[in-house]
Amino acid sequence: MIKAQVLVAGRGKAGAIKPASSPEEAERVAQVILSMTVKGEKVAKVLVEEALASRYERYVSIVVDRGSKCYTILCSREGGVDIEEVAAQHPEKIIRYRIDPILGLQEFEGRTVAKQLGYSGEQMTQVAGIVSKLYQIMLQCDGELIESNPLIETKAGEIVPADLRILVDDNSLFRQKKFLERSKTYEPDMTELEIKAREKGLAFVELEGNVGIIGNGAGLVMATLDMIIDYKGKPANFCDVGGGASEERITAALEIVLANPKVKVLLINIMGGITRCDDVARAILNIQKKMGITIPMVIRLVGTNEKEGQKILAASNIPSLNSMEEAAAKAVSLISGAT
Amino acid sequence: MAILVGRKTRAVVWGITGSQGQFHTQLMLEYGTKIVAGVTPGRGGQEVHGVPVFDTAQEAIEKVDADASIIFVPAPYAKDATLEAIAANLNPIIVITEGIPVKDEILIMEIAKQKGTTIIGPNTPGIITPAQCKLGIMPSHIFKPGKVGLVSRSGTLTYEIAASLTNAGLGQSTCLGVGGDPVVGMSFVEVFKMFRKDPATKTIAMIGEIGGNAEEMAAEYVNKTKYPKPIVAYIAGRGAPAGKRMGHAGAIITGKAGTAETKIESLRAAGIRIALKPGEIAKLIKRPKLTIN
Numbered sequence: 001m002i003k004a005q006v007l008v009a010g011r012g013k014a015g016a017i018k019p020a021s022s023p024e025e026a027e028r029v030a031q032v033i034l035s036m037t038v039k040g041e042k043v044a045k046v047l048v049e050e051a052l053a054s055r056y057e058r059y060v061s062i063v064v065d066r067g068s069k070c071y072t073i074l075c076s077r078e079g080g081v082d083i084e085e086v087a088a089q090h091p092e093k094i095i096r097y098r099i100d101p102i103l104g105l106q107e108f109e110g111r112t113v114a115k116q117l118g119y120s121g122e123q124m125t126q127v128a129g130i131v132s133k134l135y136q137i138m139l140q141c142d143g144e145l146i147e148s149n150p151l152i153e154t155k156a157g158e159i160v161p162a163d164l165r166i167l168v169d170d171n172s173l174f175r176q177k178k179f180l181e182r183s184k185t186y187e188p189d190m191t192e193l194e195i196k197a198r199e200k201g202l203a204f205v206e207l208e209g210n211v212g213i214i215g216n217g218a219g220l221v222m223a224t225l226d227m228i229i230d231y232k233g234k235p236a237n238f239c240d241v242g243g244g245a246s247e248e249r250i251t252a253a254l255e256i257v258l259a260n261p262k263v264k265v266l267l268i269n270i271m272g273g274i275t276r277c278d279d280v281a282r283a284i285l286n287i288q289k290k291m292g293i294t295i296p297m298v299i300r301l302v303g304t305n306e307k308e309g310q311k312i313l314a315a316s317n318i319p320s321l322n323s324m325e326e327a328a329a330k331a332v333s334l335i336s337g338a339t
Numbered sequence: 340m341a342i343l344v345g346r347k348t349r350a351v352v353w354g355i356t357g358s359q360g361q362f363h364t365q366l367m368l369e370y371g372t373k374i375v376a377g378v379t380p381g382r383g384g385q386e387v388h389g390v391p392v393f394d395t396a397q398e399a400i401e402k403v404d405a406d407a408s409i410i411f412v413p414a415p416y417a418k419d420a421t422l423e424a425i426a427a428n429l430n431p432i433i434v435i436t437e438g439i440p441v442k443d444e445i446l447i448m449e450i451a452k453q454k455g456t457t458i459i460g461p462n463t464p465g466i467i468t469p470a471q472c473k474l475g476i477m478p479s480h481i482f483k484p485g486k487v488g489l490v491s492r493s494g495t496l497t498y499e500i501a502a503s504l505t506n507a508g509l510g511q512s513t514c515l516g517v518g519g520d521p522v523v524g525m526s527f528v529e530v531f532k533m534f535r536k537d538p539a540t541k542t543i544a545m546i547g548e549i550g551g552n553a554e555e556m557a558a559e560y561v562n563k564t565k566y567p568k569p570i571v572a573y574i575a576g577r578g579a580p581a582g583k584r585m586g587h588a589g590a591i592i593t594g595k596a597g598t599a600e601t602k603i604e605s606l607r608a609a610g611i612r613i614a615l616k617p618g619e620i621a622k623l624i625k626r627p628k629l630t631i632n
Contacts, residue, residue, distance in 0.1 A: 100449075219493025222496075235578060243476070
């Protein structure tokens with residue numbers, strides 16, 4: 001079996017896992033897989049391993065259960081396929097087992113899950129062991145998700161997790177040093193600008209449109225995006241400079257947003273709380289001088305010290321608006337004018 | 340007294356000697372909040388803005404009379420600080436800190452549940468009962484006392500909506516952020532239960548966002564219990580792509596779950612009116628509810 005080693009799920013579906021029956025065929029298949037790009041990630045490595053004939057495929061994972069505030073085991077007799085589809089169409093086929101945060105996963109609980117999955121005898125104990133190991137890894141690595149899809153049974157009757165992946169909690173990287181190093185150099189799902197933004201500590205997501213958006217606070221920026229879409233505009237990005245944004249952060253945000261050649265209009269939406277509007281206004285002026293911003297800017301600047309901030313902008317002929325709705329409408333109208 | 344915090348609340352600050360803790364302690368004191376102690380290991384005996392600092396919570400609660408607490412310490416130390424506050428029987432505990440690992444949050448919430456402690460956050464702007472008590476980092480001047488209870492998963496978007504309510508002449512009973520992380524202490528449902536019993540709250544403004552199913556659970560609760568107070572909701576993230584975290588650790592659409600559309604749909608089905616723009620919340624609250632067939 002030749003398997004692409006990539007940090008994205010859904011390799012099988014993308015044709016990046018293929019069998020081979022001879023060394024020659026393995027070489028040929030490996031070459032094909034090595035020339036592939038799976039969900040944006042170029043395949044750089046393949047794993048060649050014994051093809052395990054399986055009598056069936058099952059699914060086991062441990063996830064963070066937001067509602068119950070604990071880790072929960074999810075498993076199903078329908079493995080090897082898209083588990084989300086199983087969950088959506090046949091929720092009764094998904095077995096859920098809550099792990100007590102204090103007690104952890106006891107051995108009898110592992111057996112209970114294995115039994116529910118349809119195992120008995122020696123296999124039940126084996127599967128209980130696998131589930132217990134998954135939980136240990138989850139705790140040791142600060143996982144958000146650990147998943148074996150599929151869990152298989154070989155012809156000899158042995159249970160093997162034929163595939164295993166783990167998502168590590170970004171917030172744990174201060175203590176998961178080995179993953180911190182890897183995450184710096186390897187980001188298959190991110191664009192170049194997104195990686196740059198992360199280095200600067202900005203929450204940034206690149207989108208398809210042409211209205212560049214910068215704001216302070218995740219909710220406020222999401223709301224700004226939604227409003228642009230409601231006015232029939234297309235956001236080029238999500239960019240949150242966070243609370244108490246300093247001039248350096250705002251500069252970094254402007255540099256990244258404007259580095260996207262698709263951006264035709266820039267919308268800045270600041271609701272100053274701890275952030276002071278006069279500081280923001282001065283930052284914008286400094287940056288404009290330094291960078292020579294040529295595309296139209298729409299600025300909405302309200303909150304703490306808004307009068308001073310608006311005055312500073314007005315003195316340099318930069319209009320600022322009071323309402324988020326006006327600002328969004330204006331940004332979209334400037335796009336229609338520009339094209 | 341609105342909900343959770345009021346005139347009588349007396350709070351202990353964790354991280355009071357740090358820059359954030361010092362700065363916001365001053366602002367909370369200026370607002371009239373009773374900050375009675377701070378806890379920083381190794382800094383016992385110092386004072387910050389006239390507030391005594393203790394090495395341990397045990398010492399603090401022996402020396403001063405306190406009930407609530409607020410946590411500003413950095414993420415790597417937040418679990419320990421919060422567990423110490425829980426052990427000291429402080430309740431509620433507001434955890435401002437952003438970036439706490441979810442494994443730590445799960446443990447905190449379990450211990451808090453066993454002890455019956457209310458946790459607000461983590462990753463929250465905090466809670467304010469206007470003109471009475473502020474335990475948080477929100478700008479004070481945009482809030483006015485009144486009858487709207489406001490509950491949110493966001494920070495600045497809460498300020499945006501609170502300011503528009505105040506500008507429209509609608510004051511607030513209590514405003515709180517439940518936090519932007521996947522695992523947080525209070526859900527919308529728990530806050531709704533408190534607002535239900537609070538005579539000061541007549542209407543509720545709810546600010547949700549993509550990710551998880553806290554809004555759907557709230558809709559189910561409202562529907563099942565024939566919730567007696569009108570609710571208006573705004574959900575951020577209709578334009579967010581799947582699989583990307585939108586600033587908050589908890590704001591992520593996984594597969595087809597947690598989209599704004601499904602949230603809006605279930606809230607509407609529960610009779611909750613939806614504002615499509617943040618500014619519409621005030622308008623909808625002022626407009627009496629039309630009978631829907």
